[in-house]
Amino acid sequence: MLMRIVLPVVVLVAIVLPLATSGWDAFLTLVWAKALPVLGIILLLQAGQVSFGHAMFFATGAYTAGFVIRAIPGGEIVIALAAAIGASVVAGLLVGVFVVRYRYIFFAMFNLAFSMVFYSLLEKFIHITGGSDGLSIPRPEILGQAMERSEYEFVLYYLALALLVICLYGVHRFLDSPLGHTLKAIKTNETRIEYLGLSPRRVLLIAYIISAFLAGLGGALVAVFQGIATPEYAYWVRSGEFVFVAILGGTGNVFGALAGSFVYEYIRVTATAYVGDTWQLTLGLVLLVIILFAPSGLVGVLNDIRGYLGKGRREPTPSGGKQPSGKTEKQRGEEQ
């Protein structure tokens, strides 16, 4: 239902919105861009693995786009985004080969460790990265066209929207494929995967590289929109933010990335306007409410409402739609 009805409606509203009103496009461009790394986190969560280091790929994409735009006279956003994706995929492969050997807290912590090393490199290599001041990124051309700021932001809004929709659909289809189902199976029984003749590590590595790709693309879009890439992009708080948004939106469905990203940005912007520096307090309270009353996130709430109204079959979601026993075969074996 979400893919067939909600996505077209959201896309339609998103297409019309900048034409009908003003003041939303900058906010929403960031929502679209930041939903991408969250989508990557949701992908890994299907295998029961959480990364507290995906900001490193976000920063990889951002800095790569920055370097490319600065290196090419006039810059070209298409080349910059392609380079950002390429760099993120390579980084995802290099880090992934190592971290997919580990699970749960070790997986999370190794990701965190790698990202903090990367953060330090960005901070210390001042001559290359600009240090803590960051890398300023001139406005690139779009398909050879140099644009004024308002025109550029208008086009970037639609570019980010289109890329997000493609990625949402792509990840949705991937999760429905045999490989996607095998990824979900990692959460409950890796032993059986081995005895089906498959490598759980390899399956997780593929998902990890895709998640790095998504984070890198998101980072590049944010960087070219804001015109700057800073080491803060790789900082652990940013990684935590992606996980926060994934939980907020709901990890059982790709739409959790979109819903979470929208609500997070909205609360952040609104709370900053009213309570200034204590906006994190508001976010914390919202997360508490979500964890206590809607552990399957905003998308889970949507499903619950739909189920309550009896207007359709509840969509199976790993965390919210179904209510599995929560026990793996290994745990059952231990109990026996």
Next chain:
Amino acid sequence: MTALISAKDLAISFGGVIAAEGVSLDVFEDDHLAIIGPNGAGKTTFLNICTGYLKPSAGSVTFQGRSILGSSPRAITRMGIARAFQIPQLFTEQTVLENMLIAAASQARRFAPFTPLMQIPERKEAEHILELVGCDDVSDRPASELPEGKRKLVDIALALALKPKVLLMDEPTSGVASSEKFDIMDTLIGALREQQVTSVFVEHDMEMVSRYANRVAVWNAGHIQSQGTPEDVLQDPEVVRTVIGV
């Protein structure tokens, strides 16, 4: 007759416990070989060695004449040796059919990223195997909700979906109500015959052994004490005294 699996002079021990010492055992095509013996004798260890989970300290194991020692469980699975477990190993958050289709897709190496699992060409075959083992009525249920008997059968069905040449089963009816045991084994052996799969099963129930095995190996204290047809082996006074305990 050439052996499908041939183990020669296997030795392995865990601490002071000898699980195998100079064990040689062949599994021939179309065999339904039962391995019996007291608890802790080393029966499951044999399955673990044949599937690459354990490596013996001495000896050799070949499958169709090719050494499989040092190969990983997944490499051995791909060669044609599948395994069903004493505690069923299922994907508990997925439905029975999804479990089967993951296995079928793995066998067919069907990993195109955008083909829905439910639409893979192997679906009919997977559903047929579920029907063969009598689990077609639970195909839409999450694996976590199945009763133990069905879980065992689905575990075996997953192994069959891999189209193995040999299926190794560890106590296929343990934990199953006595009233269901023979039905399950009837179904299972029927499915194995239809799929022309050779089987090796570890079993404690002598009635099951005499009814379903065509060969029996008695594993005791790390040695093969006796092997042959069920009629001969189960009436061997030494086997009766040390293993069957009557």
